[in-house]
Amino acid sequence: MANADTQRHWFRFRTLQDEPLAASTSGAKPPTILPHQSNSRGSSIFFSMPLTDNHRIKAFLAPPPRQYWAAIGVVLFVSLFGYPLQRWVNYQTLALVYLLAEVLLALVVGRGATLLAAVLSAAIWDYYFVPPSNSFHINDIYDGTMVITYCVVALVAGELTARLRTYQETELRTKLLSESEKLGRTLLNSVSHEFRTPISAIVGAAGNLRVQGELSPAQERLIAEIESAGARLNRIVQSLLSAARIQGGQLQPRLDWCEVRDVINASLRESAELLKGHPVETKIAAGPQLARMDFFLMQQALSNLIANAAIHTPPQTPIEISARTEGKELLLQVADRGPGLPAQELEHVFDVFHRLPNSKPGGVGLGLAIVKGFVEVQGGRVSAANGTNGGALFNIRMPAADSPELPEETL
């Protein structure tokens, strides 16, 4: 049931310039995110959730002012209907009719409106129907008990119904969410599989030609072309899948203690091919540089920054990677000696599909957005600036938790 909507909007991205999330939940436009999610997933705000049919949840409730008018309307209707019936029906029976209306009302409106209906109906019933009529006065203990009991029963019935409904709504919301997440994951996994199988076959077969040996220089070059195209295609598929995972809120970072040196080395190894022709300098502060992060996500984020630097700077210009603890944060920097970033672009370089004017071909404008998504989902921050040597400077800041507890040991 969620399929159509989810698929149609799968690749719709939200950027920071879009209208605030809260606005989209009440407007005529279908909501793109459930209200309670906008904060809990703070980091993925810049990608929207895939559309689910969460309007099913909304259909339960009219906006609050209308609910209050509905409550007043129902009470007045029962009163007008009951007034001429007084001759045949005694006022105790009428209380039961009020109760029935109260419970039915509680099924469709919120707690506040139910409470209003309970108070209003108790007042009207007491005033017009409990003898003496047209006064709040109560004659005997019998009627007094009736009025008090009515009030309590109406309030309790309203409250219980409201609770039951809240519970049902939560259930439905959870179910819809998990359905949509499951669908998203399944889709992503199968897309991932479908793309990677042929890429594996292409890259594997090309490489195997070389292993078999006896190739002319031209054949060697052609195989190298196939391999590098395969690698590039694989990077693009990886980017699209990563973006979809961020967008779909499918990222669950596995935070664990990581040594920054390891992350840097893994990224450099992964980017070795792209870095050919760029001298790389790493500066890592002495001593353990540990932070709680998801190794794989951080490696991808850093690889994307490195690839970005390698692609957008002239050949032979150095790329500098540094890491140190600054105050309560671990600061990871990638600096290049390229043309730098125009001042007005600094704010926008991390936006999805955002590309600098006159930037070189290569890449689809997802790399930096993925950096932002991956870092923020781990509780970190990203920023861009221009370095003191000219060239762009990208910062990743991760909260450095208190240094880990280590067993004491001597030589």
Add this chain to the structure above:
Amino acid sequence: MNNVMNNVVSTPDMSALVIDDEPQIQRLLSTVLEANHYRVTTASSGHEGLSTIAKQRHDLIILDLGLPDITGLAVLKQIREWTQAPVVILTVQDSEPDKIEALDAGADDYVTKPFSSGELLARLRAAVRRSDRGKAEEPSLHFGNITVNLAARLVTRDNQAVKLTSTEYALLRLFVQHAGKVLTHRQVLREVWGPEHEQKTQYLRVYVQRLRDKLEPNPDAPVFFLTESGIGYRFSAS
């Protein structure tokens, strides 16, 4: 004389079983492996793979983790109930938890799609070599300018003794005894610090860095104590 030499040099063909549901990958692997003197059998599902293994002994098993009928992990666990033949798993990126689970469940190594033939063949050879070597331990091992004498519990660098704490030594011994193999964080922590500490990756990060500081030519760019992204470590003696 010639005959004897030939017998020593040429190894008999090894049998390899490929369990993967994608015909394209099956064909590719068969071609690559046959060109490198493996006898190849293929299976397209977990159940087919298991029944093939039950019927016939294999020197090597290549297992895709994403199979249509039962998960690769389930297949692996069943394989491990009756054979210690080396199993190399094929996975895709973004599936680190699956890789870790498979390695913990007894897989020997993993290759991430898309892989190069050279990389795959090297992993396969290493896995077979390790399983052939079996439990026979060598008393000492050399890598770079380092010698580890397991019998004497002595580590030297350029013939100078290196002082290691008992934990550092235990970690080093585990690494050299499993040279070339990926060890998951859990496996290392369990082995060196005990099962109650298997979540404490921070121990591992600090101690591996200490080993690197003492034994690597350049501790910031290690060549022996290699990190496997988010999975564990691989000690490389070459």
